[in-house]
Amino acid sequence: MSVTLKDVAKLAQVSPIVVSRVLHNKAEGVRVSDATAERVRQAAAELNYKVNIWARNFRAQQTMMLGVLNGMGFDRPRFNDGPRYFATLMDGIVDGAFRHSYSVALCPQLLGDDPSEAVTDGRFDGLVWYSITPTDANRATLAACRCPVVIVHALSGQYGGKHPTVICDNFQGIGLGVDHLYELGHRKIAFMIEGDAMNVESEARLAAFKSHMARHDLPPAETDIIDVRKDREALKSYLSNKPPHTALMVHADGLAADIIRFAPKYGIRVPEDLSVIGFDSTEFCDELKPALTSISQPLFEMGNRATDLLMKAISEPNIDPVELVLPCGLDVRGSTGPARQTELS
Amino acid sequence: MSVTLKDVAKLAQVSPIVVSRVLHNKAEGVRVSDATAERVRQAAAELNYKVNIWARNFRAQQTMMLGVLNGMGFDRPRFNDGPRYFATLMDGIVDGAFRHSYSVALCPQLLGDDPSEAVTDGRFDGLVWYSITPTDANRATLAACRCPVVIVHALSGQYGGKHPTVICDNFQGIGLGVDHLYELGHRKIAFMIEGDAMNVESEARLAAFKSHMARHDLPPAETDIIDVRKDREALKSYLSNKPPHTALMVHADGLAADIIRFAPKYGIRVPEDLSVIGFDSTEFCDELKPALTSISQPLFEMGNRATDLLMKAISEPNIDPVELVLPCGLDVRGSTGPARQTELS
DNA sequence: ATGAAAGCGCTAACAA
DNA sequence: TTGTTAGCGCTTTCAT
Secondary structure (H helix, E strand, O other), rough: OOOOOOHHHHHHHHHHHHHHHHHOOOOOOOOHHHEEEEEEHHHHHHHOOOOOOHHHHHOOOOEEEEEEEEEEEEOOOOOOOOOOOOHHHHOOOOOOHOOOEEEEEEEOOOOOHHHHHHHHHOOOOEEEEEEOOOOOHHHHHHHHOOOOEEEOOOOOOHHHHOOOOOEEHHHHHHHHHHHHHHHOOOOOOOEEEEEOOHHHHHHHHHOOOOOOOOOOOOOOOHHEEEOOOOHHHHHHHHOOOOOOOEEEEOOOOOHHHHHHHHHHHHOOOOOOOOOOEEOOOOHHHHHOOOEEEEEEEHHHOOOHHHHHHHHHHHHHHOOOOOEEEEOOOOEEEOOOOOOOOOOOO | OOOOOOHHHHOOOHHHHHHHHHOOOOOOOOOOOOHHHHHHHHHHHOOOOOHHHHHHHHHOOOEEEEEHHHHHHHHOOOOOOOHHHHHHHHHHHHHHHHHOOOOEEEOOOOOOOOHHHHHHOOOOEEEEEEEEOHHHHHHHHHHHHOOOOOEEEEOOOHHHOOOOOOEHHHHHHHHHHHHHHHEEEEEOEEEEEOOOOOOHHHHHHHHHHHHHHHHHHOOHHHHHHOOOOOHHHHHHHHHHHOOOOOEEEEEHHHHHHHHHHHHHHHHOOOOOEEEEEEEEEOHHHHHOOOOOOOOOOOOOHHHHHHHHHHHEEEHHHOOOOOEEEEEEEEEOOOOOOOOOOOOOO
């Protein structure tokens, strides 16, 4: 069907291995006479020979391929859902993989009946698992993986300390936000959190908030933690009752955006009456009026470094897994300003 | 290293081929005694045997893998650049590929020195090439491909009619926009176009505009085509000189968004003074004030159908390539309204 | 119902 | 400097 080494060898009147050496070996190791080498190269060109990369990989017992899982398990990665989170992370992963001469495949459909076969059929040399939730099923799948797995958005401890992990520094990030507000004169600062399930990262952010506030001698009271997890209406009732705070840190941009959109309806001006900080610095931050100040995760970097950890895990299987915590940034936009001095009327 | 068929065979006291039949064959074709089959299954379970998918693929001379190229050639796909175009298309491609039990890999780094080796080393069973520009280099690469290639965002004729193509119906899409404006009473409608290089699709949209306007007995004059290709400042000078039009169709959303943002500075209200229609219905359309009415490409569908064409090309290599033209939609938002009756003051 | 042989394309190890 | 052997893991073909 396709032109193989053997065909080239026949034409060049040498054995296949010589062709392999001439065409594929590093220049240094090659011990072939110039004349033969030239003959081989000509033959290859004439036949338009190309290696079969999978034959080579099969022989070398490697795939030169990384897989990406995301979310709850074997739902396929979606680029266009939600914010650009996953897209940016993927950019980092792909960039890193290419840097190491690896390809990236999107978590494949499985040829068998069980989705988890995809991580056990030798398809990949390594996996990046993104935004995994620590359910029993996921832990079981993780344990079944036959290749190194780097987990993004998790701390190693959540998974038995067996896998390298990459996560943003939620503690430091929230600190950036709190300090920013403090410097603007804010002392009455609330934290708002939502979400159906307990989200590990949101929890970490809340804890960080409490800690950083305490550092400023402003330990938050219970009423300073506004939990709209069960009832999104709680958000509206908070806004309609003259918020006692001058600033709001929100666990994620989506909720912060709603606040910015709803606030005017309740006579609350952002940032004059209420400063708002989100988390993730999603692209829509710039489009909001006012634009949303937000803490940014180094998503590209996270994906990128994940591949480095994977390479290390592939080449040194028995090394202790690294837990990589990367610093956040603060993108100051229009939704934060000096604290108001008076009560809302 | 890993458990193979042979290991299972030894434990079950049968030959490897029997194991293969029991574990992998369709139920019907299997001619193995129940007792043996059971023994094999037990052995496999005991050893925790998993197929090596690449050995199977290698043997079958297929990869069950599709590749995606985008842009000018071998720049790697970027998910987070520009609008969500590529992300949505990818979602369609991935969905389609999975539906056919194929994986999708992002255009890989090349193990050799020449990037284009990636399309000739048998890495993929098929390729989706997105947003290709018809340069000589790209034509050459296309010709060198050893697997079927489906081109997205192109017409078959641009590439010698040799490859299946998928494109949105720019003509019909622009027609939706023109008709929408016409029904709102607009008669003075301009078309705005930009971009460094000649963009085939933008050109097609411009031509469609002329044609649809003529259909309404409103053939556009030269002054109704505002070309800001060379000079983005031309946009501002257009806005500052009391536009004689009541509506503007723009070749793409990005430029339309700028108009919406700049217009107020020149005392032009959208849509009261000037209705604006974009193209692509990008997600930021909703965030603009007013939200941007825009023509939408069926991007997910385009990616999805591209994989169908690829499957067909893989299974029937000699079939005539299909040219798929998928209809656009019109997302009416706030930036279009009834035509103003008076001149701008 | 089961098994033996053979080979996909490539390259490491060893031999000449 | 060149060639031979051998095998990666799997499955099709043909024989028993």
